[in-house]
Amino acid sequence: MTDRLVLRSYSKAIFLxxxxxASVLGWIFQAIFHKPLLIFELIWLCLFFFNMFVVCxxxxxxxxxxxxxxxxxxxxxxxxxxxxxxxxxxxxxxxFALSLGFTSHFYIILSAILSLFLLIAVSTAVxxxxxxxxxxxxxRKGLFTLTERWSLTNLRFSKEVVDxxxxxxxxxxxxxxxxxxxxxIILPTVLNVNKKESHLNHLLSSMxxxxxx
Numbered sequence: 001m002t003d004r005l006v007l008r009s010y011s012k013a014i015f016l017x018x019x020x021x022a023s024v025l026g027w028i029f030q031a032i033f034h035k036p037l038l039i040f041e042l043i044w045l046c047l048f049f050f051n052m053f054v055v056c057x058x059x060x061x062x063x064x065x066x067x068x069x070x071x072x073x074x075x076x077x078x079x080x081x082x083x084x085x086x087x088x089x090x091x092x093x094x095x096f097a098l099s100l101g102f103t104s105h106f107y108i109i110l111s112a113i114l115s116l117f118l119l120i121a122v123s124t125a126v127x128x129x130x131x132x133x134x135x136x137x138x139x140r141k142g143l144f145t146l147t148e149r150w151s152l153t154n155l156r157f158s159k160e161v162v163d164x165x166x167x168x169x170x171x172x173x174x175x176x177x178x179x180x181x182x183x184x185i186i187l188p189t190v191l192n193v194n195k196k197e198s199h200l201n202h203l204l205s206s207m208x209x210x211x212x213x
Contacts, residue, residue: 003206004133005199007175009187011121015054015169020114022047023107030104041100054165130177130187132203137179150179152204159197162188171195 022044029037128141138149156178166172166189173193177185190196 003203004131005196005203006129006131007187007190007196008125008129010125010172010189010191012055012166012189013117013121014189014191015166016051016114016117018169019044019048019051020111020118023111023114026102027104027107027111030102030107036101036103038100041102044102045100050165054163054169058163130185132200137177139185150177150183155179155204157200157204159193161193167193175200 026040026044029040127143130137130139132152135152136149137152137155139147141147158176158178159173160176161167161173163172171192171194172189175187175190175193175196177187179185
């Protein structure tokens, strides 16, 4: 491991990346087949629904288990009552057919909008981050601005997985620093949080061994 660690906190907009990828694929499929693909449209809707859940709500481990149970119940009910209606359209009328009709324009416009949001989210994280090196924790904001710095001597930190879905998608979690008795620095949505935690433990342990020596 290196003696330098960079920590960036991202906006929840990054969890829209799966929807962006699916939208780009939808545009490609439209260009190849020249017609809407119902199966892909349903997959896109499910993925979009999942992304909205991740962005809008926080699910800890207990809520996650409850959500799985509710999801199983809803799936069984849908399988019994809803699926027969969708795939046996004669139940409604002779000319009924499920058609969402997502066009290539829909996919490409949505891809452009999501790309803009993601560009802003990533750009913000690139120019606003925390660094640990040379026995110090410091905060850089902007291209050349250095705001605050703290010694690692009494630094404590904690890691927390606030949302199970965020952890599943990008191994994301929250890291909290306690540089003094009164100051708390909260970094939500840190990607690969377990790897960052291991690196932090390595740096702090090395610093304390050097100090004791």
